[in-house]
Amino acid sequence: MTRAIALIDVNNFYASCERVFDPKLEGKPVVVLSNNDGCVIARNKESRELGVKMGAPWHELKGLARQHGIIARSSNFALYADMSDRVMTIISQFAPTQEVYSIDESFLDLTGMPGQHTAIAQRMRSRILQWTGLPVCVGIGPTKTLAKLANHVAKKRPEYAGVCDLNQLSSSELGALLASIEVGEVWGIGPRLAPRLNHIGIHSVQDLRCQTPEYIRQQFSVVVEKTVRELNGQACIELELIAPNKQQIVVSRSFGQKVTDLDSICQSLSLYASRAAEKLRKQKSHAATITVFMRTNPFNDDPRYSAHKTVALPAPTDDTLQLVRVAMWAARQIYKPGYRYHKSGVMLGEIMPAGGQQTDLFGFQDGGSKSAKLMAALDQVNRKMGKHTLRVASQGYRRPWAMRQNNLSAGYTTNWPEIIICS
DNA sequence: TCTGGGGTCCTAGGACCC
């Protein structure tokens, strides 16, 4: 039996979330900005039509924005994550085998599900729209790569009414459709590979699909070879039903204003190390290394400086206090006065499951059970009372370096005082 | 003045070993 993998993707996810809670945005051009309100990370249809590009710096768009009344929102990731959970839960009701691929995309295995797949997909669309207010498109194909491509078609071509099932097409119809799509649209073919493919005469998806896997492997890599096989219906990328644990955890931000003093950098790193430790505990892991970095702005004419330091921890840990202490020690090693710093960050590496690993030779219990209890209490309080209720003092209180979010929407679903109550 | 943040996989090349 032909496999039927569906890819469900929310249209303009961040911008759509903003619109759900603020109907005034309906029909107006809307963009969502990155941290520090730096650049555009999401646009709705109206702003796309005005020529706003993904990743465009916001300050360069001020004129266009004034002229056309573009509405900008700071990114509100707590809101988007909550809306994502709701969408994913609804999708999971339609088939037992689901992979949550990203914050706004999910694969679902429809193979063998009774009924017409396009009809199932349409029911899914209307239920998600009715229950969350978010529009989605659905692509269906025998492999993940083809499902992604089908989703692209469903989004771009109105005649498909939001659902494209490649399994319903005859071989010649499929060939004609794929011949009309540029090769760069394929999942896994990015801005570097596309020109190289064009250079050897491969322009459309169909052109790539007709190559032999061996030739493509020899010219490129196994990754592109797998893409060719997937385009031919041979599954090389399996559904991942359980999200694997992260092998690396990064927390980094640009500062809201230029920072020159070590104290501010240490405060920021204390906060980031705390966040990283939380993420680590959430997946029940310990890290054996921590890397700290700081750098100046590479885009302006400021004197440049960029440094990082990796420290091997005496024993793998998930303890906030210990990670913060090491991060701040490392920061003091690499900090140089006289620079205007732009960004700092913390990375945790050599991540392994908690429990079972060796403790350091001299640490014996290394305060292990005491630390575990303290961290559990910390997480519990913050879960119940709000994110930053309990935190280490070295994060500072005033935080002039913190990111700018001048157009932040409310925590409509995640913050009690801001929750909307229908009467 | 103003240009995000967080991930994965693969490959090539060097070090080192026998």
Place this chain on the structure above:
DNA sequence: TCTGGGGTCCTAGGACCC
């Protein structure tokens, strides 16, 4: 004349994704 060869591990960098 002729100066081994193969395996493993690690790291940096490149490519991609959202």
